[in-house]
Amino acid sequence: MSLLDRSQGNARTHTGARQHTLIPGDDVHHPSEQRKYCTSPRHGRVAGAMAWLFPLPALRLELPADAYSNVPACWWGRGRWIAHCLALYDEHYQLLRRHRMVDSVSRRTFLAYLIVESGGADYRTGRDCRITVERLQKAVARSESTIHRCRRLVNKLGCRTVVFAGRLRTREERLASWKRRDRARGWAAVSALHETTVLPVDNEYVKTLLHQGFGTPPERSDGFNFLSRPPKSSPPQPMIKRRAPRGSDKRRPQAYDQRALLLAEKCRKDERIPLWARRMPRGQLAAALTRYAVAGWQVDDVFGAFEEFRISGKRIIGTPNKPIGYLCHVLRQIPVDVPPALLDRAREVDLEEKRRARQRELWEEIRAAKMAAAGEHSPGREAARQATAALRARTVGSDRARARHADDEVRAAARRARGES
Numbered sequence: 001m002s003l004l005d006r007s008q009g010n011a012r013t014h015t016g017a018r019q020h021t022l023i024p025g026d027d028v029h030h031p032s033e034q035r036k037y038c039t040s041p042r043h044g045r046v047a048g049a050m051a052w053l054f055p056l057p058a059l060r061l062e063l064p065a066d067a068y069s070n071v072p073a074c075w076w077g078r079g080r081w082i083a084h085c086l087a088l089y090d091e092h093y094q095l096l097r098r099h100r101m102v103d104s105v106s107r108r109t110f111l112a113y114l115i116v117e118s119g120g121a122d123y124r125t126g127r128d129c130r131i132t133v134e135r136l137q138k139a140v141a142r143s144e145s146t147i148h149r150c151r152r153l154v155n156k157l158g159c160r161t162v163v164f165a166g167r168l169r170t171r172e173e174r175l176a177s178w179k180r181r182d183r184a185r186g187w188a189a190v191s192a193l194h195e196t197t198v199l200p201v202d203n204e205y206v207k208t209l210l211h212q213g214f215g216t217p218p219e220r221s222d223g224f225n226f227l228s229r230p231p232k233s234s235p236p237q238p239m240i241k242r243r244a245p246r247g248s249d250k251r252r253p254q255a256y257d258q259r260a261l262l263l264a265e266k267c268r269k270d271e272r273i274p275l276w277a278r279r280m281p282r283g284q285l286a287a288a289l290t291r292y293a294v295a296g297w298q299v300d301d302v303f304g305a306f307e308e309f310r311i312s313g314k315r316i317i318g319t320p321n322k323p324i325g326y327l328c329h330v331l332r333q334i335p336v337d338v339p340p341a342l343l344d345r346a347r348e349v350d351l352e353e354k355r356r357a358r359q360r361e362l363w364e365e366i367r368a369a370k371m372a373a374a375g376e377h378s379p380g381r382e383a384a385r386q387a388t389a390a391l392r393a394r395t396v397g398s399d400r401a402r403a404r405h406a407d408d409e410v411r412a413a414a415r416r417a418r419g420e421s
Helices: 003-010 031-038 041-053 078-098 107-119 133-140 144-156 171-179 203-212 258-269 282-294 299-311 323-331 342-373 379-418
Strands: 160-164 190-193
Touching: 078 107, 078 144, 078 203, 107 133, 107 144, 133 144, 144 160, 258 282, 258 299, 282 299, 282 323, 299 323, 299 342
Parallel strands: none
Antiparallel strands: 160 190
């Protein structure tokens, strides 16, 4: 047995795939050839220059043909796979976490991990994902234990299958890597990304998440595989000679509740609201109306608050110095859980229900009168019965003819298979 066979036998691991070897044709150092690396310095410089001028292709480990035989069907796309995993997280994570079947992973961290992990797979099939934990750490900006928790979670959800567990390289493989100026000492695990077959998922929710988007690039484009982080530049002057940092001058855009934004937009378009309130920026107006919008207020309730403030004997200022503060003062006079136009809306709903009930009764009376207009054995009813019977007979005859035709085709196919004419 040769040295290569003995080293591969010692490095064999119990994985889902067979032990892999080097690609045929790779130039591997033999022990008898190692003396050329220990010759004169001039020879070493020449060898180094040749390596820089004519770099060898990267050493790669090819999987056998049946490595993916036990893997479920491939994915339908990178974005759909991310949406599929997020839908599984939203539907099953709380239950799995409550029974201590998975580790603690936030949704934001899990989304960042999914984006980076999917970036290392084949965009057509989701297979051949060879991304290392170190690269995931740098891209997601999380610790190694967090990356392992994310991988255990996606494995528990049934969306990732490891076809080759990573192992250390053999002596010959390390020599070949060193010749290619590659300092890697092990093979990364190879996995396949696919949709789950062990947990149920709501496909409509997956479509909703996919429609919202996750910042992933379109298919067949270079795109980005990792989350970008702001670069850290060194200070132009010593810290002791300049002022203390005050933070970034650029303010982050604040996120408001969608109900508050909708209510603010309606108030800005309603001419009953005072002009100074309609001229306020939408963000400030949404901030002032957030707690009221969450409680179910509508634009009629905001107008009702102004009316009650005026009816109570207080004058509404035409041009307040601080519009946002004055608006909060006006709205604070009304309890949040008692919208001013709530009774009016309830009265309108009750009137609408009564109108619809009367309309339904009227239609029932008209229908009963029409049915009672003709007797049971009238000519019209007899003609309708005859037309229905004729249509039923034609339908039954057509069904029988189709069944006979299908049976004849099956018999003809059987005769052709037996070689009969």
